[in-house]
Amino acid sequence: MNRYDQLIADLRSDYRPQREWGEGRGVLMVIGHFLVGIAGGTWLMASLYGVTAGLAVAYVLAALGALAHLAFLGRPERAFGMMRHFRTSWISRGFVGLALFLIGGGVYLAVTLFAPEGATGLVARIGQVIAAVGTVVIIGYMGFCYTASKAIPFWHSPLHPALYIAFAFRGGIAALLVIGAVTGAAAGAGLLEMWIGVTAAVALFFALEIHGAWSGGNVAARWSVRDILAGRLALLFYGGTLALGLIVPLALLLAPGVHSPVAMALVGLASAAGDFFMKLSTVRAGVYLPLVIPARRQRA
Amino acid sequence: MRLGMVIDLKRCMACYGCQMSCKAEHGTPPGVFFARVLKREEGHYPTPRMLFLPVLCNHCSDAPCVSACPTGASHYAEHGIVDIDHDKCVGCRACMMACPYGNRYFHDERRYYFGDAGPTPYEQACSDRYPEGVVMKCNFCRHRLAEGKDPACVENCAAKARTIGDLDDPKSTVSRLIKERGGFTLHPEAGTGPNVYYLAP
Numbered sequence: 126m127n128r129y130d131q132l133i134a135d136l137r138s139d140y141r142p143q144r145e146w147g148e149g150r151g152v153l154m155v156i157g158h159f160l161v162g163i164a165g166g167t168w169l170m171a172s173l174y175g176v177t178a179g180l181a182v183a184y185v186l187a188a189l190g191a192l193a194h195l196a197f198l199g200r201p202e203r204a205f206g207m208m209r210h211f212r213t214s215w216i217s218r219g220f221v222g223l224a225l226f227l228i229g230g231g232v233y234l235a236v237t238l239f240a241p242e243g244a245t246g247l248v249a250r251i252g253q254v255i256a257a258v259g260t261v262v263i264i265g266y267m268g269f270c271y272t273a274s275k276a277i278p279f280w281h282s283p284l285h286p287a288l289y290i291a292f293a294f295r296g297g298i299a300a301l302l303v304i305g306a307v308t309g310a311a312a313g314a315g316l317l318e319m320w321i322g323v324t325a326a327v328a329l330f331f332a333l334e335i336h337g338a339w340s341g342g343n344v345a346a347r348w349s350v351r352d353i354l355a356g357r358l359a360l361l362f363y364g365g366t367l368a369l370g371l372i373v374p375l376a377l378l379l380a381p382g383v384h385s386p387v388a389m390a391l392v393g394l395a396s397a398a399g400d401f402f403m404k405l406s407t408v409r410a411g412v413y414l415p416l417v418i419p420a421r422r423q424r425a
Numbered sequence: 426m427r428l429g430m431v432i433d434l435k436r437c438m439a440c441y442g443c444q445m446s447c448k449a450e451h452g453t454p455p456g457v458f459f460a461r462v463l464k465r466e467e468g469h470y471p472t473p474r475m476l477f478l479p480v481l482c483n484h485c486s487d488a489p490c491v492s493a494c495p496t497g498a499s500h501y502a503e504h505g506i507v508d509i510d511h512d513k514c515v516g517c518r519a520c521m522m523a524c525p526y527g528n529r530y531f532h533d534e535r536r537y538y539f540g541d542a543g544p545t546p547y548e549q550a551c552s553d554r555y556p557e558g559v560v561m562k563c564n565f566c567r568h569r570l571a572e573g574k575d576p577a578c579v580e581n582c583a584a585k586a587r588t589i590g591d592l593d594d595p596k597s598t599v600s601r602l603i604k605e606r607g608g609f610t611l612h613p614e615a616g617t618g619p620n621v622y623y624l625a626p
């Protein structure tokens with residue numbers, strides 16, 4: 126169906142799906158959120174475990190995420206104007222956070238990689254602090270962007286920010302697993318246990334969100350749940366999120382014997398792919414509040 | 426002054442006059458309806474009936490589209506009208522996700538009503554108003570208001586179902602209608618403070 130016919134069909138439907146974020150060029154926005162989320166988590170975990178390669182990977186992911194965001198915009202040449210309204214707009218706060226991360230992280234990495242003797246100096250420290258502030262913002266802002274979307278009841282949930290923060294941690298752990306496998310370094314102590322714990326938290330938050338949307342009385346939110354669990358997004362959810370993001374990594378982790386680097390890399394990659402599909406399906410599941418005359422107002 | 430509109434659903438006969446006059450006034454591209462009329466069947470045999478709901482931007486007093494906009498492109502103009510500055514908009518579409526009334530449209534690419542035949546002279550003349558890559562919506566016909574005229578949908582409503590006026594003035598027709606006939610807004614639970622009121626059918 127072409128875009129015009131699709132729009133007309135959507136306007137006619139009782140539960141009009143949002144298609145601007147997540148379909149067509151809108152996929153770039155989900156990719157941007159996915160990459161930036163992983164970048165924040167990776168920077169945090171790499172700082173915790175002292176993995177310089179992890180910091181570099183986080184930086185590259187954030188830069189790619191920023192490019193994906195720019196490519197999504199209708200008018201990317203005006204992007205700097207997005208810093209203006211950080212007092213009210215979560216997108217604006219995210220943009221500021223990402224800029225801080227790229228500037229601070231860039232300074233810190235440049236000193237650490239190219240002038241290691243200055244790694245504990247003032248410039249590196251300032252860069253590190255700015256990057257840390259940026260990290261907190263980019264990990265936190267995405268969920269709030271969705272929660273602030275009053276038109277989409279399924280996203281308008283206080284659990285969404287918690288879910289996105291947990292995703293960032295899961296992504297960071299997954300990235301360290303892959304980096305460890307590629308560089309031949311042993312996985313940091315407790316990393317696998319942490320992956321299991323964070324995965325359990327993601328599953329819990331998601332289950333609570335689905336339960337809240339289903340039982341909360343909002344018909345549009347229920348429609349979104351139906352779309353994810355038994356409708357147009359079921360394949361993405363069961364195939365991408367559950368099978369790839371949960372069952373495959375668990376099967377690899379529970380397999381008898383020592384975990385090989387290849388197995389660890391696969392755990393990380395499958396986990397990250399699962400997170401992407403989870404984000405894609407929840408974004409695509411958004412349907413607008415229906416416009417109806419309230420029942421008690423239908424007669425004068 | 427807070428500009429608002431009252432739509433009397435008892436008078437509305439779903440003729441689509443508002444929708445068409447808005448299209449004619451603004452020359453909006455295919456698929457974009459600043460004013461729309463929704464129809465819905467209610468009830469069961471032997472007493473079913475059609476309900477009509479004309480919708481447009483509510484020019485909310487606490488507009489989530491304005492708060493969500495990162496650039497300030499969505500803003501409050503004179504008399505509480507919510508408008509978009511197309512020169513500032515980056516096309517992030519956060520406002521579309523924030524508007525609980527689905528009244529915003531993203532203009533992704535130029536489209537014309539007669540496809541391969543290209544734009545009509547009228548479409549050509551109007552297309553400059555709507556740059557690509559930005560969001561567009563109803564602005565209560567600010568250009569007409571500035572000339573002392575009513576918005577096109579009000580002027581062209583054959584049933585005189587629409588009234589526009591100052592909601593801050595308790596003596597205005599809109600305030601009186603809302604008070605006397607129990608005017609209500611759509612999705613009051615969203616806390617947006619809509620300035621378009623409806624009178625029950």
Ligand code: SF4
Nearest residue numbers: 482483484485490524
């Ligand atoms: S109806 Fe929607 S677009 Fe209009 S002011 Fe309210 S929130 Fe904004």
Ligand code: SF4
Nearest residue numbers: 494514515517518520
């Ligand atoms: S699409 Fe334009 S008007 Fe809407 S929030 Fe983004 S910058 Fe503001």
